[in-house]
Amino acid sequence: MSVASVLRTETAFDVxxxxxxxxxxxxxxxxxxxxxxxxxxxxxxxxxxxxxITRYYTFENSNIHRxxxxxxxxxxxxxxNTRTILKNFLNAASEKEILFVRGxxxxxxxxxxxxxxxxxxxxxxxxxxxxEHHSNIVPWQIVCEQTGAKLRVIPMNERGELxxxxxxxxxxxxxxxxxxxxxxxxxxxINPVEExxxxxxxxxxxxxxxxxxxxxxxxxxVRALDCDFYVFSGHxxxxxxGVGVLYGKQALLxxxxxxxxxxxxxxxxxxxxxxxxxxxxxxxxxxxNIVGGISMTAGVRYLQSIGVDAIGQYExxxxxxxxxVLSSIKGLRLIGTAKSKTGILSFVLDNVHPHDVGxxxxxxxxxxxxxxxxxxxxxxxxxxxxxxxxxxxxxNTKEEIDILADAIRKVMKVFS
Amino acid sequence: xxxxxxxxxxVILDHNKNPRNFGKLDHANCQHEGFNPLCGDHLxxxxxxxxxxxxxxxxxxSGCAISKASASLMTTVLKGKTKAEAKEIFERFHTxxxxxxxxxxxxxxxxxxxxxxxxxxxxxxxxxxSLAWHTVQSALENDPNIxxxxxxxx
Numbered sequence: 001m002s003v004a005s006v007l008r009t010e011t012a013f014d015v016x017x018x019x020x021x022x023x024x025x026x027x028x029x030x031x032x033x034x035x036x037x038x039x040x041x042x043x044x045x046x047x048x049x050x051x052x053i054t055r056y057y058t059f060e061n062s063n064i065h066r067x068x069x070x071x072x073x074x075x076x077x078x079x080x081n082t083r084t085i086l087k088n089f090l091n092a093a094s095e096k097e098i099l100f101v102r103g104x105x106x107x108x109x110x111x112x113x114x115x116x117x118x119x120x121x122x123x124x125x126x127x128x129x130x131x132e133h134h135s136n137i138v139p140w141q142i143v144c145e146q147t148g149a150k151l152r153v154i155p156m157n158e159r160g161e162l163x164x165x166x167x168x169x170x171x172x173x174x175x176x177x178x179x180x181x182x183x184x185x186x187x188x189x190i191n192p193v194e195e196x197x198x199x200x201x202x203x204x205x206x207x208x209x210x211x212x213x214x215x216x217x218x219x220x221x222v223r224a225l226d227c228d229f230y231v232f233s234g235h236x237x238x239x240x241x242g243v244g245v246l247y248g249k250q251a252l253l254x255x256x257x258x259x260x261x262x263x264x265x266x267x268x269x270x271x272x273x274x275x276x277x278x279x280x281x282x283x284x285x286x287x288x289n290i291v292g293g294i295s296m297t298a299g300v301r302y303l304q305s306i307g308v309d310a311i312g313q314y315e316x317x318x319x320x321x322x323x324x325v326l327s328s329i330k331g332l333r334l335i336g337t338a339k340s341k342t343g344i345l346s347f348v349l350d351n352v353h354p355h356d357v358g359x360x361x362x363x364x365x366x367x368x369x370x371x372x373x374x375x376x377x378x379x380x381x382x383x384x385x386x387x388x389x390x391x392x393x394x395x396n397t398k399e400e401i402d403i404l405a406d407a408i409r410k411v412m413k414v415f416s
Numbered sequence: 417x418x419x420x421x422x423x424x425x426x427v428i429l430d431h432n433k434n435p436r437n438f439g440k441l442d443h444a445n446c447q448h449e450g451f452n453p454l455c456g457d458h459l460x461x462x463x464x465x466x467x468x469x470x471x472x473x474x475x476x477x478s479g480c481a482i483s484k485a486s487a488s489l490m491t492t493v494l495k496g497k498t499k500a501e502a503k504e505i506f507e508r509f510h511t512x513x514x515x516x517x518x519x520x521x522x523x524x525x526x527x528x529x530x531x532x533x534x535x536x537x538x539x540x541x542x543x544x545x546s547l548a549w550h551t552v553q554s555a556l557e558n559d560p561n562i563x564x565x566x567x568x569x570x
Contacts, residue, residue, distance in 0.1 A: 054513075072472075095450040351433075351482060353478075353479060353480035354456075354480075355482075355541070355544065356424075356480045356481045356482070359420070359423070359540075359541065363419070363420045371454055371456070372453070372454075372456060376453075379456070384456075384457065385456025385457070385478060385479075386456040414424065414429065415429065415432070415433075415481070
């Protein structure tokens with residue numbers, strides 16, 4: 001074997017080896033091998049994450065921060081260590097900028113309520129985009145109701161790309177905030193967020209990025225991006241549900257009031273006055289999802305051990321393969337064809353409703369998502385009631401895409 | 417696969433492709449809207465009621481095969497029935513699609529609606545099958561709200 005071929009073997013993305021790390025993928029569904037293509041909804045968990053959960057409850061379970069006993073200090077160290085790993089994962093400047101939340105949705109609500117309710121007033125304007133998930137629309141609508149601010153929406157084109165000229169035109173002296181998705185969950189579009197943040201900052205406006213569909217596919221550096229807030233969920237990045245991260249620039253977080261009151265977020269409490277704890281604890285009332293935080297770290301470490309860039313590159317190959325294979329099916333239309341995309345294959349079929357597609361594919365052992373993917377405005381834009389969405393992860397293969405395509409052809413035959 | 421054939425019987429595929437009584441009904445004196453935000457099923461039913469009798473009934477809208485076939489078959493079954501009869505048939509249909517699998521299907525009572533017995537294997541699809549029926553029920557009861565079979569669109 002030549003040196004070059006040895007190198008190639010060593011650097012090749014070994015998907016079969018990765019699949020071994022995910023016990024759930026070994027099972028059959030309806031008598032067929034499971035083909036899991038619903039990764040944008042939630043990813044599967046590697047054994048190391050499952051082990052971390054078991055280990056915590058077996059050997060470490062204890063409440064954190066306040067206990068003086070052995071277990072409590074061990075759990076506190078593990079939990080705070082998580083913060084450091086996440087700080088490094090995002091390249092944040094300090095652990096004070098890493099807040100634990102229940103997930104992306106809670107992170108956005110925290111910023112909307114704490115920042116928005118404090119700093120928005122009647123007539124102010126908040127910019128979101130036409131491809132937002134409901135969780136990046138509704139919290140802002142709620143704060144608009146409370147403050148009299150208004151939503152402005154960045155339009156997109158037929159490929160599912162945001163129109164940057166129109167975006168810049170939305171800015172005026174009343175613009176107070178921009179909250180946009182980094183990667184769209186229903187279209188796969190990777191938005192040019194660096195440029196969009198620079199634009200907003202020229203107008204002195206802070207930007208929140210919804211990174212729920214981004215951090216598992218692309219390397220995110222919050223300081224290089226210069227975003228003001230960044231949110232993501234643990235369960236979409238190979239970790240558990242019920243835990244996520246809100247990154248915020250320290251100077252902004254310092255100015256914001258607490259989101260929830262309770263234990264741990266205080267320094268001292270009397271019935272006359274309460275003083276709040278320092279960052280990040282000011283925003284972390286009550287006992288947190290300790291096992292969630294600790295096992296999310298195991299997921300992040302796993303992700304890093306393979307390399308987010310390598311994963312993104314492999315998934316991109318799968319996306320290109322899947323785009324070719326699905327596009328060759330007559331009567332299938334892909335929704336979301338941006339030039340810059342992650343592994344989302346959202347489609348509609350002539351004469352077959354997505355829910356019927358979902359049921360037929362399920363019987364073939366294929367898990368996809370059908371519906372509006374909590375992005376109803378996107379469906380309205382493309383004039384479809386719903387789509388079928390196959391979303392890719394690092395453990396998917398070209399063979400699985402072929403199985404998907406065969407099953408789609410079968411469904412179309414039944415309905416022809 | 418056999419469950420799937422139970423769900424998507426020829427009758428259902430046929431009614432999906434060629435829905436009966438499809439389209440707007442001019443001079444309707446009773447109508448209602450039904451919406452299932454989870455899958456986007458959306459339909460309108462139009463009725464002409466005379467002396468408590470459904471003299472004519474049509475529907476239009478879009479949805480999955482199960483919801484469309486259900487609406488189509490429903491119109492064929494309800495035409496000419498009284499309000500009370502329609503309610504009784506609705507209840508029978510509802511019992512069918514929500515009953516447990518070991519429950520025998522009474523073909524004599526249900527007639528052609530028995531083809532929906534396959535829905536029992538797919539609990540997620542019960543809402544699709546019953547949307548049109550709930551919509552007609554609300555129309556007959558003069559319920560001012562849009563019918564929805566969903567509480568949560570996540």
